Amino acid sequence: MNHTVTLPSGEQQTHPEGEPLLHLLKDNGLYSECQQGFCGACKTKVLCGTVRYLAQPLARIAEDEILPCCCTPTSDLKVSY
Ligand code: FES
Numbered sequence: 001m002n003h004t005v006t007l008p009s010g011e012q013q014t015h016p017e018g019e020p021l022l023h024l025l026k027d028n029g030l031y032s033e034c035q036q037g038f039c040g041a042c043k044t045k046v047l048c049g050t051v052r053y054l055a056q057p058l059a060r061i062a063e064d065e066i067l068p069c070c071c072t073p074t075s076d077l078k079v080s081y
Pocket residue numbers: 031032033034035036037038039040041042043059067068069070
C-alpha cells in the first residue's frame with residue numbers, strides 16, 4: 001500500500017509501506033549518518049500520521065518524532081524538520 005508523505009515545503013510524495021523513509025528524506029536533503037536507528041541524526045518531527053519500525057531503534061526520540069532511516073509509514077504522514 002502506498003502512503004502520501006507531506007514535506008515541510010508542502011510537496012507531497014508517494015511512499016510504499018514496508019520501505020524505510022530514509023530514501024525519501026535523503027532525496028530531500030535530510031542528513032543521515034548510521035541509517036540504522038543508532039545516532040538520531042535523522043530525527044524528524046511528525047505533525048500527523050503513524051509509522052512502524054522495521055528494526056527496534058536505539059536512539060532516543062520524543063513521542064512526536066520518528067527516525068526515518070528505520071521506519072515505514074502506516075498512514076499518510078506530514079513531517080516537519
Ligand atoms: S540515521 Fe542514525 S538514527 Fe537515523
